[in-house]
Amino acid sequence: xxxxxxxxxxxxxxLFKLVTRTRSGFVAESLTDGKKISVGMAGNVSVLSEIAIxxxxxxxxxxxxxxxxxEKEEGAKTAISHKAGKLELEEYFFGILPNYDEDRVYPxxxxxxxxxxxxxxxxxxxxxxxxxxxxxxSEAAASGAAPSEAGAKKAEAGTDTETGKASxxxxxxGTGKGAKSGGSGKGARAAEAGDPEK
Numbered sequence: 001x002x003x004x005x006x007x008x009x010x011x012x013x014x015l016f017k018l019v020t021r022t023r024s025g026f027v028a029e030s031l032t033d034g035k036k037i038s039v040g041m042a043g044n045v046s047v048l049s050e051i052a053i054x055x056x057x058x059x060x061x062x063x064x065x066x067x068x069x070x071e072k073e074e075g076a077k078t079a080i081s082h083k084a085g086k087l088e089l090e091e092y093f094f095g096i097l098p099n100y101d102e103d104r105v106y107p108x109x110x111x112x113x114x115x116x117x118x119x120x121x122x123x124x125x126x127x128x129x130x131x132x133x134x135x136x137x138s139e140a141a142a143s144g145a146a147p148s149e150a151g152a153k154k155a156e157a158g159t160d161t162e163t164g165k166a167s168x169x170x171x172x173x174g175t176g177k178g179a180k181s182g183g184s185g186k187g188a189r190a191a192e193a194g195d196p197e198k
Contacts, residue, residue, distance in 0.1 A: 002127045003048040003063050006120070010044035012037070015119050031123045048116070053109075054101040062113070067128040068096050069117050075126070082115035089114070 007016045007028055016028035016037070025040040039045060052059040069078060072095065080092045086107045093100060093110045120126065 001125050002129070003066075003125075006031075006048045006125065008046045008048065008051075008116075009037075009039060015048070015116060031119055031125075053097065053113070054104045055097065055099045056101055057099060060097070061130075063128040063130070065097060065113060066117050066120070069114075070126060070128065072096055077118045077121050078114050080114065082111045082118070084111075 001017070005018045007018055009016055009028065012030075014030055014032040016030055019027040019029050019036060021027075022038065025038060025043060027036055027038055029036045048062055051062040053062060053065050054060075073079065078092070080088060082089075084092070089107050089110045090102070092114070093105075
């Protein structure tokens with residue numbers, strides 16, 4: 001399964017798999033416990049394939065960051081926990097992405113990226129290749145659950161792990177510095193969705 005079917009939902013911890021579209025939104029299944037939830041069209045949702053991390057030169061798609069982590073860890077889970085301290089998180093991420101923008105990617109964004117990578121690993125999702133637009137479009141049509149039609153948004157800021165508000169890391173659906181998601185942030189594209197567990 002590619003990242004264009006994996007969602008981050010505001011206010012919900014972890015990640016979700018897009019299941020199907022409904023009249024009022026869509027149904028998603030938690031990658032953590034397998035429970036299904038209904039999300040309305042107004043829900044703040046970010047698709048992982050739309051998220052990118054700020055570097056000093058460009059915005060690097062999250063899938064490429066995941067691929068770098070997978071290469072470093074030789075296909076295993078990360079050697080560091082997402083609950084690690086600020087300095088440990090920054091040191092680890094620097095080893096993955098030496099040119100990441102430290103002013104716009106917050107530790108909370110790094111924590112989220114690590115948590116998401118490990119969650120995807122636990123679910124056997126390791127296809128971090130560039131999605132084929134034609135294939136993605138046909139698959140979405142077949143499932144009747146195109147993320148854009150399901151209320152999914154591009155992320156454009158990081159989200160704070162405690163408040164759910166965007167910070168400066170990955171672009172997310174809020175207003176932060178780090179990641180790009182569906183909002184207006186400074187950092188990386190990480191979704192303004194469920195905050196990582198502490």
